[in-house]
Amino acid sequence: MTPTELRASFSLASIFALRMLGLFLILPVFAMEATRYPGGDDTAMVGLTMGIYGLTQAMLQFLYGWASDRLGRKRVIVFGLLVFAIGSGVAALAPNLFWLAVGRAVQGGGAVSAAVTALLADQTRDEVRTKSMALVGASIGLMFALSLVAAPVLAGWIGLVGLFALTAVLALLGVVAVLWWVPAEPVAHKNQPRGRVLDVLRSPALLRLNVGVFVLHAVQLAMWLALPAMLVQAGLARSQHWQVYLPAVLGSFVVMGGSLFKLEKRGYLRAVFLTSIGLTALVQLGFWWLVGAAPGLLELGLLLFVFFYGFNVLEASQPSMVSRLAPAHSRGAAMGVYNTLQSLGFFAGGLAGGWLMKHGGASGLFAACAGLMLAWLLVAWPMVAPAARSAQAPTKAR
Numbered sequence: 028m029t030p031t032e033l034r035a036s037f038s039l040a041s042i043f044a045l046r047m048l049g050l051f052l053i054l055p056v057f058a059m060e061a062t063r064y065p066g067g068d069d070t071a072m073v074g075l076t077m078g079i080y081g082l083t084q085a086m087l088q089f090l091y092g093w094a095s096d097r098l099g100r101k102r103v104i105v106f107g108l109l110v111f112a113i114g115s116g117v118a119a120l121a122p123n124l125f126w127l128a129v130g131r132a133v134q135g136g137g138a139v140s141a142a143v144t145a146l147l148a149d150q151t152r153d154e155v156r157t158k159s160m161a162l163v164g165a166s167i168g169l170m171f172a173l174s175l176v177a178a179p180v181l182a183g184w185i186g187l188v189g190l191f192a193l194t195a196v197l198a199l200l201g202v203v204a205v206l207w208w209v210p211a212e213p214v215a216h217k218n219q220p221r222g223r224v225l226d227v228l229r230s231p232a233l234l235r236l237n238v239g240v241f242v243l244h245a246v247q248l249a250m251w252l253a254l255p256a257m258l259v260q261a262g263l264a265r266s267q268h269w270q271v272y273l274p275a276v277l278g279s280f281v282v283m284g285g286s287l288f289k290l291e292k293r294g295y296l297r298a299v300f301l302t303s304i305g306l307t308a309l310v311q312l313g314f315w316w317l318v319g320a321a322p323g324l325l326e327l328g329l330l331l332f333v334f335f336y337g338f339n340v341l342e343a344s345q346p347s348m349v350s351r352l353a354p355a356h357s358r359g360a361a362m363g364v365y366n367t368l369q370s371l372g373f374f375a376g377g378l379a380g381g382w383l384m385k386h387g388g389a390s391g392l393f394a395a396c397a398g399l400m401l402a403w404l405l406v407a408w409p410m411v412a413p414a415a416r417s418a419q420a421p422t423k424a425r
Contacts, residue, residue, distance in 0.1 A: 028155050031210055035150035036159040038208040039143055042104070044166035045201040046111065046139070049194025050080075051174035052181065054251055059265070060187040066124035074252060074381015076128040081248075081373025083135030088370055092141030092363020100146035100212045100359075101205055104139045108201045111137025115195035119188050130191065137198070138370065141363040148350035148358055149213045158288060160347040167342070169280075175272040179265055227361045232352050235407050236345050237368040239304075242403040243341055244372030246311065246396045249380030250334075253389035254327075257314070261322045271328045279335035287340055296412040300344055304407060307337035308400035315393035351413040 057077055061067045095103040111134050118130025151159045258268050290299050313330045353361030383392040
């Protein structure tokens with residue numbers, strides 16, 4: 028990578044990291060901490076409160092991506108981070124589960140993912156795009172690992188109220204990074220002719236990726252409604268769950284880093300991509316099997332390692348492929364559609380996961396997750412990995 032590409036990759040990854048750390052700090056403890064609020068005894072409502080963030084994200088991701096094509100990426104990102112900080116404040120002050128859901132919904136109004144990934148795509152070449160996206164994915168994964176270690180401790184010290192207040196501070200730090208660290212944005216996307224949104228929506232290749240990101244994040248969110256209880260059943264106290272999560276996350280990054288980029292250079296991206304979907308489906312079947320047995324920490328840890336490997340490969344390669352398949356002048360819109368489906372996946376995972384846990388238990392939840400992953404594998408099978416467009420450096424920034 029060039030120095031500008033490295034700076035863009037690390038600075039934009041830091042914005043994702045700060046924002047996602049705030050979200051992930053909530054995830055491992057939310058289902059248990061929410062029971063302390065009035066109305067928190069309704070499992071379905073707790074799932075809705077977890078997932079409603081994704082609904083408002085879905086409603087606004089495309090608008091943010093479209094606006095970034097016209098108004099500039101940085102301006103849109105700063106606005107979205109401020110909205111996210113306001114939502115975090117509302118959640119911190121919530122007196123009951125209803126207002127907690129309102130705060131989560133306002134948090135989702137800070138739908139900056141499309142604009143951030145579009146800016147990263149603007150500032151990197153096709154042949155290094157997957158590496159750049161992988162840095163973003165790595166930052167998200169590391170924040171997830173950190174949250175698994177820190178969340179139980181912080182929840183004991185400052186409670187859910189303090190965690191939401193901390194997410195507001197992290198969002199404001201993201202604003203600082205946008206204004207003073209991220210390289211100046213290219214102007215090319217402002218000067219090019221506008222593509223039609225229908226061109227993005229009608230592309231079979233983009234449609235497959237959009238379906239995939241919906242399924243992946245629905246499964247990711249839903250499974251966390253059942254996994255903490257399985258670890259407790261295996262004999263590991265909630266405050267010690269990081270002892271399983273952290274090695275699984277870090278080990279998956281090591282394996283991904285040693286396989287994905289080399290195989291992509293050799294033309295095996297499609298094979299790695301489809302294999303990752305299949306492995307993630309098998310993981311869900313493994314969790315389903317363990318629900319009916321006495322789960323052991325070794326089995327749960329191995330399944331989590333395989334899940335994180337598959338998830339990280341898919342999380343790194345999918346947005347890279349979207350940015351390479353979409354026309355440059357419609358990149359923000361394409362990333363907006365992609366992130367809309369990602370956010371809808373979060374919402375669907377929380378809503379459906381809560382319903383499944385209430386009516387079908389963990390067994391029904393993991394069976395549904397496995398079915399979704401296998402359906403995605405069938406949809407993704409005809410895919411063709413995109414080729415790099417050119418080896419020229421990215422457009423010079425102003």
